[in-house]
Amino acid sequence: MTLGIDVVRAAPKVLLHDHLDGGLRPQTIAELAAGIGHELPVADPAGLGGWFAEAADSGSLERYLETFEHTVAVMQSAEALTRVARECVEDLAADGVVYAEIRYAPEQHVSAGLTLDEVVAAVQQGFDEASASGGIVVRQLLTAMRHQARSREIAELAVAWRDRGVAGFDIAGAEAGNPPTRHLDAFEYLQRENAHFTIHAGEAFGLPSIWQALQWCGADRLGHGVRIVDDITVHPDGTAELGRLAAYVRDKRIPLEMCPASNVQTGAADSIAEHPIGLLTRLGFRVTVNTDNRLMSNTSMSKEMHALCEAFDYGLADLRWFTINAMKSAFLPFDQRLALINDVIKPGYDKF
Ligand SMILES: O=c1[nH]cnc2c1ncn2[C@@H]1O[C@H](CO)[C@@H](O)[C@H]1O
Ligand SMILES: [Zn+2]
Secondary structure, three states, X not given: OOOOHHHHHHOOEEEEEEEHHHOOOHHHHHHHHHHHOOOOOOOOHHHHHHHHHHHHOOOOHHHHHHOHHHHHHOOOOHHXXXXXXXXXXXXXXXXXXXXXXXXXXXXXXXXXXXXXXXXXXXXXXXXXXXXXXXXXXXXXXXXXXXXXXXXXXXXHHHHHOOOOOEEEEEEEOOOOOOOHHXXXXXXXXXXHOOOOEEEEEOOOOOHHHHHHHHHHOOOOEEXXXXXXXXXXXXXXXXXXXXXXXXXXXXXXXXXXEEOHHHHHHHOOOOOOOOOOHHHHHHOOOOEEEOOEOOOOOOOOXXXXXXHHHHHHOOOHHHHHHHHHHHHHHOOOOHHHHHHHHHHHHHHHHHOO
């Protein structure tokens, strides 16, 4: 019998890949939009959530990304950023998330005059307010947009904030035509600074993107990375043969930040049941489960994990494995990761 969603919600969860501008409450978007006179495609908050999920359900990453126009538009003041950040953490904590790394692109939040530094400070304020009461630990990841040319600057921003709530760096946006090597300068800088970064790779584009992210740019983790299956041959008897890149990813324990619901919407996977996460888990890759964009995919950590339980017959032992994988892969100092595993995650699963 499939695990109930209430059990999944009560179990401790770790989230490494969640976009701040992809997780707003519809009610909040409506209120913030009204405050600044931004016109929304649907006026009433009740219909707004449905609009995002439907518009994002496009089969293409490019069209999926168009929906962010409206969330980014209402996140241009310090007050709005703080509110969105605070509500994000409240929603994750209510869903049983005990550690989260939340990403967004500071360069997209300066159109009303904020400086990059003020953007990061406003988000941190919201995170601090919501996590003050305990129960959840949250860090920021600063994203640079891969079609823009501000990655070095954003990487420097991430390093400047590394001891004040920012745990790492990322690049996101349309993958095809914007290879990660365009931003080599930023990645080499981060490596010299002993800083951590992940790269969206192998979502809409295949193996070359993953290969570049790892072997040219030095990514610590892969955002999505689903297309690594293109380097795996499964024989009729079920045995699998790994190509050089897939073997490298598995041997080096490179964390895969998998986001099943998002991948179905952008066409990176046909369905949850056919999602490569099943094969990659079976083969022992360092798989983690993530939400990507809770608003656009009408999802949560509990919903993602529950859907996997339904599709692959996973139980609590599997969810615990995903969660410990994620905690091991976090951009948090080792001693803090260990403490969360031993003091929060393991006892949390032992309760069942
Ligand atoms: O799945 C994804 N793949 C690539 N880029 C994404 C994805 N989800 C969101 N963003 C992009 O990241 C920006 C910063 O958070 C968002 O504004 C969106 O353009
Ligand atoms: Zn993403």
